[in-house]
Amino acid sequence: MGRPQAFDTEVVVRAARKVFWAQGYDEAAMPALEEATGLCRSSIYHAFGNKRGLFDAALESYLDEVVRPRLRPLISEPVAPDAIENYLNGLRASITTSANDPHSDGCLLVSTASSTLAQDNAVKKTIAGYRTEVAAALRSGIHARRPQLSDAEVERRAQICTAMVIAAFSIARADPEGACAYLDLASEAAAA
Numbered sequence: 001m002g003r004p005q006a007f008d009t010e011v012v013v014r015a016a017r018k019v020f021w022a023q024g025y026d027e028a029a030m031p032a033l034e035e036a037t038g039l040c041r042s043s044i045y046h047a048f049g050n051k052r053g054l055f056d057a058a059l060e061s062y063l064d065e066v067v068r069p070r071l072r073p074l075i076s077e078p079v080a081p082d083a084i085e086n087y088l089n090g091l092r093a094s095i096t097t098s099a100n101d102p103h104s105d106g107c108l109l110v111s112t113a114s115s116t117l118a119q120d121n122a123v124k125k126t127i128a129g130y131r132t133e134v135a136a137a138l139r140s141g142i143h144a145r146r147p148q149l150s151d152a153e154v155e156r157r158a159q160i161c162t163a164m165v166i167a168a169f170s171i172a173r174a175d176p177e178g179a180c181a182y183l184d185l186a187s188e189a190a191a192a
Contacts, residue, residue, distance in 0.1 A: 007037075007038070007039060007043070007047075009047065009057075010061070012037045012038075012039060012044075012047070013054070013057045013058055013061045014061060014065070015036040015037045015038070016028075016033055016036060016037055016054050016055075016057075016058050017058035017061050017062055017108070018036060019032050019033055019036045020055055020058050020108065021058075021062070021105055021108045021111070022105060024111055024112075024115055025051075025052075025055050025112065025115055025116070025117050026115060026116055026117075028051075028055075030044075030051060033051070033054065055117075056122070058108070059108065059109070059112070059123075059126055062108045062109065063109075063126075063130065066108075067109075067130065067133070067134075068133075070087060070090065070091075071087070071133065071134065071137040073086065073087065074087055074137035074138065074140050074141040074144075075136070075137050075140050078144075079140050079141060079143075079144035080144065081144050081145050082145070083141045083144055083145075084138065084141030084142055084144070084145050084161075084190045084191075085145070085187065085190070085191065087137075087138075087141060088161075088165075088183050088186055088187045088190070089187075091165065091168065091183055092180050092183045092184075095168065095172045095176050095179050095180060095183075096176055096180060105172065105173050106168075106169040106170065106171070106172035106173050106179070107166075107169035107170075107172075109126070109127055109130045110166055110169040110170050111169075111170075112127065113127050114170070131162065131166070134162050134165060134166075135158050135159065135162040136158075138158045138161045138162055138165070138190070139154055139155060139158035141190065142154050142157050142158055142161070142190050145190060145191060146190075146191075157189045157190060157192075160185075160186070160189040161186040161189050161190055164182045164183065164185045164186035164189070165182075165183070165186055167179075167182045168180070168182035168183045168186075
């Protein structure tokens with residue numbers, strides 16, 4: 001019988017998530033993950049199988065602890081008419097607040113979509129699910145903001161907003177002003 005686990009898995013995954021978010025999967029070296037998590041390589045492998053297992057846990061943690069809480073006001077009934085505006089303003093603030101805020105680095109999933117992992121079927125499925133989840137939340141927020149719009153028009157605006165949010169996340173690290181301009185376009189599409 002092996003030794004009992006002497007660390008909090010959630011704490012370890014959050015620490016690794018910061019490394020993956022800042023550096024990307026390929027660039028996140030095991031020594032950096034060891035230092036961030038406080039675990040030795042063998043403990044990481046024992047708990048997660050390998051670096052990829054730790055990354056998969058970090059992606060799930062990201063969805064559960066970062067993405068879904070931000071989307072919750074857009075999908076929890078009743079959805080307030082200003083929920084979509086609050087969501088987009090929150091993203092804008094995260095991107096512009098501080099270089100110390102990990103959200104200023106954009107989105108872990110959007111970054112992963114342009115990495116070598118993008119060809120992996122499980123990662124493709126996770127990214128597609130993320131896009132679908134964001135679009136559904138934005139659709140709900142637009143409907144609450146503009147209930148008089150037809151379903152087709154709400155869908156069109158939700159797709160525009162989703163595209164602008166993803167575009168903003170894709171350049172947030174390199175061009176925060178450009179990312180905010182994309183979010184402004186999303187706000188216009190949602191409110192017009």
